[in-house]
Amino acid sequence: MKIRWGIIGTGYISKAFVEAMKVVEDAQLIAVASRTQERANQFAKEYGITTSYGSYEELVHDPRIDAVYIATPHSEHFANASLCIAHRKHVLCEKPMTLNQEDTKMLAELAKDANVFLMEAMWTKFLPITNHVKQWLEQDVIGTIEFMDAKFGFIAEETKESRLYNKALGGGALLDVGLYPITYALEVLGKMPNEIHAVAKFSETGVDKVNALQFEYEDGPVVTLHSSICGEIGTDAVITGTKGKIVVEDFYGATKATRYDQTGALVEKVELAFDANGYEYEIREVNACILQGELERSIHPMKDAEMIMGILDTIRKKWGLVYPGGK
């Protein structure tokens, strides 16, 4: 049996999703929806999708569709996901799930009541190399973790059109990329910090364009996390323990991880290539969950998305960064 998918939004990540879909055996792409019929038609033509809708509402009324991938700006996720859930569609929603924890919790409740699957598209957690790094840690190959650093940053031009700098669309480094190092740290360390320190520089549009976070753990490691949309600050994660360290290049979409001993000598380098572009693993997970009738599984359950949103809320509160809508 195949899970029949629909896509909402026709931007950058929708295209990557379609590419990944090509290697997912138990998935079939049925339709794409855009806010305009013209863009929907264009996207459908380019990717060989048979049905295109000029509104998101039309797509959720298509009875053939089992699951919807939401690939719109952050500010739209709550409304788009609510719409899908109300029409009993399973949902894979791009990150961050919503603009704040309260809305994420509300979506989780709506999905539970409607008996549909809901997951944030945190693809990093499903990558084979992430799994490999977790196995190394379980095998205690680097000993007790004493330090962790993870970064995700790039340069995006600060223009009026840019989604990343647009406050009304939930722009800013923290919500767009900062949640990756945060999610990775929680996955590696398995626990919430006791205290969070956070500093940021703001753009003229009023969103954080670069930030530095420090997670404080009682009797735990020192953790530093950075994100940026205005500078190439790096994209690696480094986990250092009493017996060695692990370096994960481009950790958010990694195919490689390297292990060193405590003297810095190379011990092992592992490379696990993607079947497509890396998004196929999260799609396979959603399909498997739906086919097995499991509304939540342990890799990225809604409680994790809620926890991350809570951390993002805490940090934004320190900075006084409030998105339109107020929360």
Ligand SMILES: NC(=O)c1ccc[n+]([C@@H]2O[C@H](COP(=O)([O-])OP(=O)(O)OC[C@H]3O[C@@H](n4cnc5c(N)ncnc54)[C@H](OP(=O)(O)O)[C@@H]3O)[C@@H](O)[C@H]2O)c1
């Ligand atoms: N997992 C990843 O690696 C990854 C990478 C990039 C982005 N993302 C996430 O995916 C989401 C979309 O990002 P993107 O880079 O694909 O964005 P994008 O290129 O700007 O595309 C977003 C799409 O959303 C639709 N949309 C709906 N309401 C909109 C509004 N008010 N303003 C602008 N567009 C609107 C538009 O499609 P129509 O006009 O056709 O409806 C647009 O093409 C974000 O939440 C982002 O965090 C994830």
